[in-house]
Amino acid sequence: MVALGLTLIYGVLNQINFAHADFVTVGAFTAFFTATRFATRVLGLPDTGAYLLSMFAALGAGALLGLAVNAAVFAPLRDRGDELRPLIATIGVSVLLENAQLALFGPIPYQFDSPFARETLRIGRIFFSGQSVLVVAVSAAAIAALYGFMRFTFLGKALRAVAQDRETAGLMGINPNLLIALTIVIATALAGKAGALLGPVLVLSPFAGASVIVKAFAIVIIGGFGNMQGTILAGILVGIIEAFTVQYLGSGLIDLVVFVLLLLMLVLRPTGLIAERKEENV
Amino acid sequence: MKLALKAAILAFACAISAAQAQEKVIRIGVLTPISGPGSYFGVMGREGIDLALEQLKGGVNGYHLQVQYEDSACSPLQATNAVKRVLDQFRPHIVIGEECSDASLAIAPILEQAKVVQLNAGSVTMKLTESGYKYVFRIFPNAEQQSLPLAKVAYEKLKARAAVILYEKTNAGNDNADGFEKPFVAMGGKVLAKIDFGRDVNDFTAIATRIASLGKVDVLPTFALEGQQVRLAQALAQAKVVRGGGGNAVQMGSIWLPYGYDQKAGQAAEGYVRIVQFDPTEKRKVVEDFIKAFHARYGAGKMPTHINAHAYDAILLVAEAVRRGATDSESIRERFSRFRDVEVATGKITFGPNGQNTDLSVIHFVETQKDLSWKGLDW
Numbered sequence: 216m217v218a219l220g221l222t223l224i225y226g227v228l229n230q231i232n233f234a235h236a237d238f239v240t241v242g243a244f245t246a247f248f249t250a251t252r253f254a255t256r257v258l259g260l261p262d263t264g265a266y267l268l269s270m271f272a273a274l275g276a277g278a279l280l281g282l283a284v285n286a287a288v289f290a291p292l293r294d295r296g297d298e299l300r301p302l303i304a305t306i307g308v309s310v311l312l313e314n315a316q317l318a319l320f321g322p323i324p325y326q327f328d329s330p331f332a333r334e335t336l337r338i339g340r341i342f343f344s345g346q347s348v349l350v351v352a353v354s355a356a357a358i359a360a361l362y363g364f365m366r367f368t369f370l371g372k373a374l375r376a377v378a379q380d381r382e383t384a385g386l387m388g389i390n391p392n393l394l395i396a397l398t399i400v401i402a403t404a405l406a407g408k409a410g411a412l413l414g415p416v417l418v419l420s421p422f423a424g425a426s427v428i429v430k431a432f433a434i435v436i437i438g439g440f441g442n443m444q445g446t447i448l449a450g451i452l453v454g455i456i457e458a459f460t461v462q463y464l465g466s467g468l469i470d471l472v473v474f475v476l477l478l479l480m481l482v483l484r485p486t487g488l489i490a491e492r493k494e495e496n497v
Numbered sequence: 498m499k500l501a502l503k504a505a506i507l508a509f510a511c512a513i514s515a516a517q518a519q520e521k522v523i524r525i526g527v528l529t530p531i532s533g534p535g536s537y538f539g540v541m542g543r544e545g546i547d548l549a550l551e552q553l554k555g556g557v558n559g560y561h562l563q564v565q566y567e568d569s570a571c572s573p574l575q576a577t578n579a580v581k582r583v584l585d586q587f588r589p590h591i592v593i594g595e596e597c598s599d600a601s602l603a604i605a606p607i608l609e610q611a612k613v614v615q616l617n618a619g620s621v622t623m624k625l626t627e628s629g630y631k632y633v634f635r636i637f638p639n640a641e642q643q644s645l646p647l648a649k650v651a652y653e654k655l656k657a658r659a660a661v662i663l664y665e666k667t668n669a670g671n672d673n674a675d676g677f678e679k680p681f682v683a684m685g686g687k688v689l690a691k692i693d694f695g696r697d698v699n700d701f702t703a704i705a706t707r708i709a710s711l712g713k714v715d716v717l718p719t720f721a722l723e724g725q726q727v728r729l730a731q732a733l734a735q736a737k738v739v740r741g742g743g744g745n746a747v748q749m750g751s752i753w754l755p756y757g758y759d760q761k762a763g764q765a766a767e768g769y770v771r772i773v774q775f776d777p778t779e780k781r782k783v784v785e786d787f788i789k790a791f792h793a794r795y796g797a798g799k800m801p802t803h804i805n806a807h808a809y810d811a812i813l814l815v816a817e818a819v820r821r822g823a824t825d826s827e828s829i830r831e832r833f834s835r836f837r838d839v840e841v842a843t844g845k846i847t848f849g850p851n852g853q854n855t856d857l858s859v860i861h862f863v864e865t866q867k868d869l870s871w872k873g874l875d876w
Contacts, residue, residue: 322536324724326761335735340710344735347702417699418724422534426697461703462710467666467693 216354216409217427218434218446219361220402226441227378227398230298233305234284235431236424237312238403241280242273242410243423244320247327249273262330270353270411277407278400284308285399290392316421329415350412357405358447365443374398378441433477439487448488521560523819523829525812526583528569528576528594528604534696535571535722538596538619538804541755545801545808546593548794553812557819562812569595573603580604584611590826591616593811596804598622598669605630614830616814618807621753622668623676626853632826634833634852636810636843638774640669642857643751644676646772647718650862650876651677652684655747655770657715659687661708663729664720666693673720673751689714698725701732709736714746723758726750730765740768741865752860755802759869769865770874775803775843776861778871787842803843810841 217239224232246269253272254265288308292301334345365371376384377394385391410424417423430453438449453473460472480487527546529539546564553562565587569576576595583589584607592608595601596619608615609630617625617635621643626635651657662677664670670693678688689711692704708714717739719726734742741748741764750758750771759766777788777800787809791801801809817839818832839846844859862874 317532317536322534322540324537324727324761326727328763332731341706342702342709342736344702344732347700413699416728418534418728420534420537420724425534426699429697458703458706462707465692466698466704466707467695469698470695 216357216405216412218431218438218450219358219443220405220409221431222435222438222441222443222446223361223398223402223405225435226443227374228293228301228395229441230301231305232402233302234309234312235402235406236428237309237316238277238280238406239410239413239424239427240316240421241312242277242407243327243414243417243419244316244325244410245276245407246270246273246411246414247325247419250329251327266329266331270408273407273411274404275407277410278404280407281399281403282396284403285396289399290396293395313421313425320421322420325419327414327419332415346412346415350416353408353412357408361401361405362443370394370397430473433473436477437480437488439489442487442489445487445489452488521824522563523557523560523591523815523823524587524589525562525564525815526580526587526589526592526594527564527566528579528583528592528600529566530571530596530600531566531568533570533572534724535597538571539566539568541802541804542596542619542808544791544795545805545810546812548790548805549809549812549816551794552790553816557816558822560819560824562816562819564812565589569600569604571595571597571600573599576600577603577607580607584608584613589613591815591829593618593808593815596620597667598625598672599667601625602668605633608632613826614833616811616833618811619804620669621673621751623672624668626851630852632830632852634830634848634854636814636841636846636854637807638752638857638860639853640672640676642853642860643772644673644718645680646857646860646862647749647751648677648681648684648686650770651716651718651747651749652681652686654874654876655716657686657747659689659712659714660716660718661689661711661714661746662691662718662720663704664691664693665722665725666695669753670720674718677718694721694725696722696725699728701725701729702735704729705732705736705738708733708738714738716747716749718749718751720751720753723754723761726754726758727762730762730769734765739765741765752803755804756800757802759865759871763869766865766869767867770862772860773803773863773871774860775801775806776859776863776871776873777801778873779859781840781859783840784842806842810843810846813841814839814846 221235249272250265250269254260254268288304289301292304329346331345331349336343373389374394377391381391434449434453435446438445457469460469529542530536531539567579567583569579591614593616598620601617601620602624609632615633619637621640623640626633660681662674664674674691733739738744739746739748748769752774756777818829821832823829823832833848837847845856846854847856849855862876863871864874866872
């Protein structure tokens with residue numbers, strides 16, 4: 216889901232969002248405080264209800280923050296027609312969000328327990344934590360919803376049109392700025408929700424998102440920048456490779472194996488696992 | 498009138514100059530991670546140092562202790578830049594730091610060349626005190642001092658014969674893992690696997706699955722920071738490997754873990770055996786006084802960790818050297834090397850010829866109980 220947000224922004228804006236990890240962290244903290252303070256203490260919800268509510272809170276926080284950052288930073292820079300400044304601005308936003316969270320929450324890791332993380336499912340000698348199953352299920356649902364939105368709704372089609380050719384889409388009556396804002400909101404909402412799901416898995420501190428973002432970038436590159444299907448396939452592939460690396464080669468070699476794969480992809484198939492057909496404008 | 502004004506200004510300037518000349522200061526540079534994932538070390542360390550400085554604000558032997566903090570971020574590169582900056586701008590008599598072994602190793606040769614004492618209170622790598630540096634002193638037990646007792650207890654008390662060693666891929670983790678493996682194997686034990694991981698790993702499910710497939714494992718000595726230890730213990734419990742999850746293996750840990758780990762890991766920590774140096778339940782007067790002062794400053798609900806205590810002790814040791822007549826880096830080094838049984842919150846300090854504290858008398862084992870409290874083990 217983290218990689219999907221990255222690839223979505225790149226697909227539409229042709230821009231890498233270096234602040235994406237921090238939206239994940241914001242989502243994780245939103246979920247943590249919603250689940251452990253607001254939902255349980257104020258609303259009196261049971262653990263499961265509190266955690267499920269926290270996922271929606273994280274989704275909303277990611278979306279709102281994305282909307283605000285786009286309006287305050289990305290949109291004005293984009294209007295100037297410079298491609299480099301918005302890219303550098305994402306680094307600035309990342310540093311800002313990271314340090315704001317450091318000031319607000321401090322550096323000592325929080326313990327975020329989800330009721331699903333306490334459950335274990337077993338199939339023979341293989342086991343899954345309930346949280347892992349939830350991550351897969353919610354991610355699959357989110358991916359399906361996003362796919363349906365992009366494929367079958369007017370807004371989704373308009374968004375794809377903007378991704379293909381912003382100027383022509385504008386001539387067809389589509390407001391590109393609105394669609395770009397929508398793209399950023401969807402991507403950051405996905406990041407927020409991913410934060411809620413990963414919060415109980417990660418070591419929750421203001422730097423939590425940074426630990427997943429490097430892998431997310433690798434997945435996006437292997438899958439093909441801007442290609443949703445490729446990203447999903449690459450995410451599954453990297454997960455399987457990691458599990459087998461731990462089992463047969465050693466956990467210390469995970470990064471080595473994944474990044475060798477990334478380099479091989481860049482050399483042998485730079486378009487990614489699923490090459491996107493690009494038609495030149497005439 | 499003009500002449501009188503000039504004379505007054507001159508007299509005032511002379512008075513300030515004289516006062517500055519008479520002000521006796523011991524400058525202490527503190528290199529600590531203030532940013533990045535290791536920054537909780539910096540927060541806790543600063544709490545301990547500020548508490549000690551508050552208690553010493555009247556000065557020691559006429560000397561005022563002046564501290565300058567620099568962010569070294571647990572990183573060799575940033576620590577190198579920070580130590581050069583602090584040497585250049587602050588000209589310290591002593592530098593306390595770093596917490597992370599890799600960063601501590603990076604600054605040691607620079608301080609050695611500058612002939613400035615490095616007092617370390619948080620790194621375990623053997624190389625820090627085994628590289629022949631004259632200006633390095635360490636109060637934190639090194640990897641061997643931590644891992645050897647773990648190996649002995651595993652073999653002799655827990656009757657363990659099969660171990661899987663889990664450790665972060667750093668100088669500290671490597672040294673601790675080697676420090677356990679060699680004596681354990683020499684005693685007749687078998688290491689089924691040594692599993693290392695980077696500090697960015699969060700999901701330990703695959704590692705726990707692998708361990709579960711290795712057959713009978715008796716002990717799992719683990720060397721990682723608190724956040725990863727929590728996730729690792731939970732994954733091992735879910736895989737039914739450790740006692741906290743209904744398995745048979747005992748997870749073992751070192752002084753790395755701060756007080757409060759057990760509550761964070763929850764039921765997965767049940768049965769966890771570890772060595773501790775700073776124990777808030779200890780009845781020594783210096784410990785009780787430290788905890789009382791800590792509560793008075795930071796609130797009764799906050800229990801100090803070993804990171805707080807080690808940082809606090811580092812300042813007390815500098816003060817002790819000054820009390821014994823030290824006035825500059827060279828004399829601090831000389832006084833440190835003569836320290837014998839200097840009692841502080843984390844134990845007694847007797848520096849060996851290599852600068853390593855050799856007194857391990859307060860180190861003891863504890864086991865996490867079902868209610869997540871500690872039970873002291875008489876081992």
